[in-house]
Amino acid sequence: MSNSKKIAIIGAGPAGLSAGYELAKKAYLVDVYEADDTVGGMCKSLNLWGTTVDTGPHRFFSKNRRVNELWLEVVKDEYKFVNRLTRINYRNKFYNYPLKPFNALSNLGILETALCVLSYLKEKLSPTPDKGTFETWVISRFGKRLYHHFFKTYSEKLWGIKCHELDADFAKQRIKKFSLTEAMKSVFIKTDHATLVEKFAYPLKGTGYVYSKMADRIKELGGNVYTSRPIRKVLVEGNAVCGIELPDGQQVKYDHVISTMPLTTLVENLPNLPSQVEENVKKLKFRNTLIVYLNVPHHELFPDQWLYIHAPDVLVGRITNFRNWIPELYGDQNKYSVLALEYWFHDNDVLWKSDDTSYIINKAIEEIEALGLTGNCEITQGHVLRIPKCYPIYEPGYKDYLSPIESYLNSLENLTVIGRGGAFKYNNQDHSIYMGILAAENIADNKNHNLWEVNTDDEYQEDETGLAKQNNNI
Numbered sequence: 001m002s003n004s005k006k007i008a009i010i011g012a013g014p015a016g017l018s019a020g021y022e023l024a025k026k027a028y029l030v031d032v033y034e035a036d037d038t039v040g041g042m043c044k045s046l047n048l049w050g051t052t053v054d055t056g057p058h059r060f061f062s063k064n065r066r067v068n069e070l071w072l073e074v075v076k077d078e079y080k081f082v083n084r085l086t087r088i089n090y091r092n093k094f095y096n097y098p099l100k101p102f103n104a105l106s107n108l109g110i111l112e113t114a115l116c117v118l119s120y121l122k123e124k125l126s127p128t129p130d131k132g133t134f135e136t137w138v139i140s141r142f143g144k145r146l147y148h149h150f151f152k153t154y155s156e157k158l159w160g161i162k163c164h165e166l167d168a169d170f171a172k173q174r175i176k177k178f179s180l181t182e183a184m185k186s187v188f189i190k191t192d193h194a195t196l197v198e199k200f201a202y203p204l205k206g207t208g209y210v211y212s213k214m215a216d217r218i219k220e221l222g223g224n225v226y227t228s229r230p231i232r233k234v235l236v237e238g239n240a241v242c243g244i245e246l247p248d249g250q251q252v253k254y255d256h257v258i259s260t261m262p263l264t265t266l267v268e269n270l271p272n273l274p275s276q277v278e279e280n281v282k283k284l285k286f287r288n289t290l291i292v293y294l295n296v297p298h299h300e301l302f303p304d305q306w307l308y309i310h311a312p313d314v315l316v317g318r319i320t321n322f323r324n325w326i327p328e329l330y331g332d333q334n335k336y337s338v339l340a341l342e343y344w345f346h347d348n349d350v351l352w353k354s355d356d357t358s359y360i361i362n363k364a365i366e367e368i369e370a371l372g373l374t375g376n377c378e379i380t381q382g383h384v385l386r387i388p389k390c391y392p393i394y395e396p397g398y399k400d401y402l403s404p405i406e407s408y409l410n411s412l413e414n415l416t417v418i419g420r421g422g423a424f425k426y427n428n429q430d431h432s433i434y435m436g437i438l439a440a441e442n443i444a445d446n447k448n449h450n451l452w453e454v455n456t457d458d459e460y461q462e463d464e465t466g467l468a469k470q471n472n473n474i
Contacts, residue, residue, distance in 0.1 A: 003027040007443065008244050008252065010231050011260030013041020014429050015419030017214040018070065018436025019258050020223065026444045030223035031254075032215070033244070035230035038208070039215045041260070042390055042420070043429055045208030048383055049295045050333040055387060056291065056342055057306040057320045058207040059084070059200035062430035066437055071201075074213045078204045080326050084197065085303055088150060089371065090310040097308060099150065108149075119143035132396060134166035138175075153310045157317040159393055160287060160346050167394035173426055173455060204328045207429075233269035234259060240413035256443055260419035262286060262389040267405060277408045280401040284424060287391035288352055290343045292364035295381035296374050299323060301337050307373075314367040315351075318342040341368065344391065357384050392424040406452055416442065418451055431455040 007023055009016045012034035020030045038044050045054050059082070062068055088095040093107045105113045120143035128139045134155060138147045155163055159170075203209040215225040234257055235243040243253040259266050267273070267281045306320040322329050323337035330338075341364045345352035351360060361382030368374050392398075402424060409417055418435040420427040427435070431454055438449040 003029065005029065005255040005443075006031070006253075007256050007258065008033065008254040009258045009260070010234075010244070010266075011041060011419060011422070012036075012039035012211065012215060012225060012227070013260055013419060013432065014043055014211065015422065015427075015432035015436045015439075016041070016258065016260040017211050017218070018433045019416075019418065019439045020218050020225075020436075021074070021214045022070075022437055022440035023444060024218045024221040024223045026440070027221075028223075028444065030218055030221075031252075032218065032223070032225040033229045033231050034225070034227045037228045039225060039227065040208040040211040042387060043207045043211060045206030046385075048293055048338055049336065049381060051322055051330045051336070051338045052206040053293060053322050053329070053338055053340060054207045054320075055385065056289070056318065056340060057086075058429060059305075060202065060207070060210075060429060061197050061200045062433075064430060064434055067430045067433050070433060070437060071210065074210055074217070075203055078209070079201050080204065080328075081199050082202045082305065082325060083199055084305065085324070086306050086308070087304050088154075088308045088310055089373075090149065092372065094304075094307075095150070097150075099146075112145075116143060116145045116149070119145040130168075131164070132168050133164050134168055134171050134394075135163040137168040137171040138163075150310065153312050154308050154317060157309075157315070158287070158344050158391070160344060160349075161393070161395065165395060167396050167398055169399070170394045170426060202326060204326065206329065231261065234266060234415065236271055236412065239411065241415040254414075256414045256416070258416045258418060258439055258443075260417075260422040262421040263392075263405070263417065263424040265389070266417065266422070267409070274404070274408060276404050280404055283401045284398065284405075285346075285393045285395070286389035286421070287393055288345045288347065289387040289390050290345060290352060290360070291385045291387070292341045292343070292361055293383040293385070294339045294341065294361075294364060294368065294379050296337045296339055296377050296379055297335060298375065298377050299335055299337055301339070301374060309371065311371065314370060315343055316341045316364065316367050316371075317344060319368070319373070339368065339374075352386075357382075360384050389421055392420065392426055394426070398424075416451065423452060423454075425452075425455050427455050 006029045009020045009030060009032045012032050016032060020032050024030045042055055043058050045052055060071065086097050088097045095107055096103045123140060123143045128136050130136050138151045152163055159166055218225055230247055232245045232247050234241055235245055235251060241257050243251055244257060245251050264281055264284050301321060303324060304321060305324050306318055308318055309316050320340040321337055354360060365379050409415060416439045417423055418439050419432050435451055435454050438451055441447040442449055
């Protein structure tokens with residue numbers, strides 16, 4: 001039996017589709033609008049040169065029982081567990097990440113290792129004053145030398161600002177409770193710390209398959225999923241959201257709108273903003289991702305699923321090798337490996353604005369060759385993909401800017417904002433799925449989940465049960 005309430009969902013990524021899927025199961029009339037030509041958001045998959053690829057490395061791991069149950073409900077048995085191998089490429093050597101003491105000792109040498117240990121001990125005896133930045137947070141847990149070796153360069157590539165200009169929340173959300181001591185313990189004691197997890201689940205047809213299945217199920221249940229349909233703005237009457245406006249000016253009425261579009265885009269297009277909200281939203285910034293895919297004529301380049309590139313003399317920050325995930329991705333494509341080189345830019349950076357695709361591809365080829373990762377292979381095929389506004393930048397004070405915006409959005413009836421971009425929160429895939437689940441409950445079951453608290457330092461999670469534990473007979 002159909003529920004008479006109509007729900008518009010802006011964005012067909014993990015958060016939006018999870019919410020839509022849950023609401024469609026409860027007989028709500030769901031319309032999902034996606035600006036891209038395919039679903040999945042940052043977790044979409046595409047086919048290049050006979051290989052299924054993602055937009056970078058998207059592993060699935062969650063301690064949240066409800067997230068795992070939803071994921072399994074959608075994927076069923078169409079996935080495999082992958083033994084993770086990821087390393088840091090630094091000064092032409094490979095360091096395991098998460099850091100493994102014996103590997104680091106071998107690469108750094110006895111003298112530098114001793115200096116790193118002394119730097120760490122000095123930090124324990126005379127801690128660096130906590131300034132609430134990524135820099136002081138990491139130094140306090142690893143010491144200055146390890147910070148400079150393994151955290152500084154990569155983080156500054158990713159965010160485009162100095163580490164002393166980056167809020168500590170980034171570290172708290174990504175490497176909470178991880179330290180040199182934790183790394184040492186992991187040598188002798190098995191741990192399921194998210195940063196240290198050595199196995200993850202991966203769909204047989206790529207990460208995007210999960211969200212294609214959700215979209216299909218929404219349509220089967222009577223909903224609609226519109227691709228290549230961006231939204232101009234959300235409509236407001238009085239103190240309540242009442243629908244959406246399309247780029248051609250067409251307005252569609254809805255009982256509730258769930259938005260995963262970038263928070264800044266949503267807010268800037270709302271009418272009659274309070275002056276503080278209008279001023280603060282201009283201070284929130286996103287980082288953009290540009291991915292260059294290269295088809296390399298070799299099937300054994302390096303064994304990692306992905307590499308973190310800490311070399312300061314190249315722009316590339318991370319390289320994914322889709323040959324090393326599962327064989328189902330490349331099928332009978334036996335002689336080639338598809339690599340994804342990730343670059344991060346601000347809106348005004350030259351390469352981000354450039355439409356010279358050939359130049360960008362050649363730049364990526366030069367950098368991969370300079371790193372020595374492709375041997376003497378002649379690379380002739382490349383593909384460029386741009387993903388705008390995908391990393392919310394945690395500059396110091398960002399929470400002070402965000403707080404009045406959150407309060408204002410909470411004051412608008414019939415509006416829910418979720419997802420990495422929608423909530424201005426550096427979510428993992430599972431955090432966004434969880435946001436979608438809770439958003440659906442708020443609407444359908446009159447719950448009062450505080451969605452802003454998902455993926456905070458306190459880890460808003462209900463039940464810590466890993467997927468592998470739920471499926472130990474598989």
